[in-house]
Amino acid sequence: CKETGYSGDTWCKDCGKKILSGQTIAKTENHSWDAGKVTTKATCTEEGEKTFTCSICGDEKTEKVSATGHQHTEIRNKKEATCKETGYSGDTWCKDCGKKILSGQAIAKTEDHSWNQGEITKEPTCKEEGEKTFTCSICGNTKTEKVSTTDHQHMEIRNQKNPTCKEAGYSGDTYCADCGVKISSGKTIAKTKNHNWDGGVITTEPTCTERGEKTFTCTICGNTNTKKVNATGHSYGAYKVVKEPTNKRKGLKSKTCSVCGKIVYEAIPKTNFSPTDSSETNPDQNPQTSQKTTRKIKLNRRKLTLKKGKSFRLKVTLAPADSQDKITYKTSNKKIATVSKTGKIKAKKKGKVKITVISGKKKAVCTVKVK
Template sequence: TESTCENGGSYDEVVYCTVCGKELSRTTVKTEAKGHKWNPGTITTEPTCTEEGVKTFECTVCGKTKTEKVEALGHDWNNDFTVDKEATCEETGLKSIHCKRCDIKKDETVIPAKGHVAGEKKIENATESTCENGGSYDEVIYCTVCGKELSRTTIKTEAKGHKWDSGKITKEPTYTEQGTRTYTCTVCGKTKTETVDVLKEEYNVGSTYEDATTNAIYRVIVPNQQVEYVCPIDKKLKKATIPSQIKIGNVTYKVTAIGGNAFKKCKNLTSITIEKNVSKIGSKAFYNCKKLKNIKIKSKKLTLKKVGKSAFKSINKKAKITVPKSKKKSYKKILVKRGLSKKAKIK
């Protein structure tokens, strides 16, 4: 019986008679097991830093296997620290020595927080101030590393104030009532008003005023209201008009009267127009105006008492006088009594 790797074999040594063939003796001889012939083995479980591995050997004769433990490798530490968590501006970090083969680490050390790095001031939430209302803006500082807001200060700005123009008179003052000056802001367009004092009297009763526009001299008879036509400036004039009103300064005066002897020396006068506000004609107003042929009276206010003596005496006998239709009859009587020739025509 053949021996195997693990089990011994045996055989019998027998002696037979060479004549008769009878078994003379039999001795059983046992053989030892051959023993396994192991190959170099293969690592079937790798050892780690902390745990043993396994090496498996196989018999090249019978194929049986056996295992042996492989010692744990132990940690292989790096020489330098590895940063496990970066430090930020506000939070600490961590570093440690790592094993080259596994995740185990040692000598864990805290990395201090870096702290914020302040940047330059930035302007935010700006509100422009206006003429009447103040504005504001925020001065903000951010960390240049992490972008966190480090500070915010709100700055208030004052109102700019209106920029008023020189103003415009929107209501003229009179001698009895205040006027109004309106100012406009050149920025926002808002307006404000101020009162303008009443006018001071420039002309009292009896004061005279020379008006180049109407070529005449006037005398104040009611302050700020009425004047009397005194006489023309140019005595050589041929045509004249007694206006219904004139303006002295900022005041408009009604011309309500023609003074005595007003045109007495006007030898070249040929026509005269008397406007509607005249209610009085002084004595000898047109006395001896021999060339005065055309007279137009628009006023309806004349009465015998208000037309002076000889007011129309010695004017051209063939003069033509135009009067308001409603006053033709009464005016004819008045004018004749005040010197008008009966040959004159009234229409």
């Protein structure tokens, strides 16, 4: 681009003779431009200029540089809309040149209030809804919402009745303790099988050898239940000598049951000494061997009331306790009550009867009333 060129001469390489002359070549129009340098800086709205220099000939050329446009913008005067005031979208400004690029628009008031937590202005009940009032913290407007009924929160049981052996029970009705409404009915509870027995009464006295009977009565329904009472066993006193022993024969001693009068005898071994008086040589005349008779009869009951079919045992005490007289029993009417050889009275039918106890020449009477 700075000088013309030459195509060159043609020569023979063998003989060294110039065969043909060359031609001049015109300067080229293609410069070798450098990267260029900004000589006028472009702005947001105006073009700039860039200058390029040929590294061969030093020629220069210029080119326009496009305006940058508003590359860095910001929003100013923006305002949020509320339920009380309109808002504004804000103006657009160029941060580089400070020029207002675009105006904003008004934003209508919002319908979204900023409600508080609300306050109960009408309490709900079991039957009726309540009411809660909310207030906007911005504009002061209020709104109300229904509060659901509480339902029956507090219950109580009424008319409850425990079952007994006599009457059925009742589980009780369920009522609302707040409004008094009956919510549900209870159920009948079957009678209990467990009776409330009293301490019991001896209806048949046990004897030395036979069991008695104790009757228990339910204090609620009046039912009765009987249980056997163990025989008492004999109640013997101390042994008493009936016949003194000698060196020739055995003696005899006895003990008597104070309840039924049974006598148990036991031999006494012979003695090792000789008799010294006529009473020992003639034992049949010994005063201790003479039979003791009953002087008095004592009964445990003089009057007695029995239900039909029930029994009672008379207890007989003799004086002296070692009386050898037998004890016998008689009834004035066997159809009303009977009496055994051991004093067991059994009621047969309604009426009155006398039970007579005889020992030796003594008598004692027990009057029995049969219901």
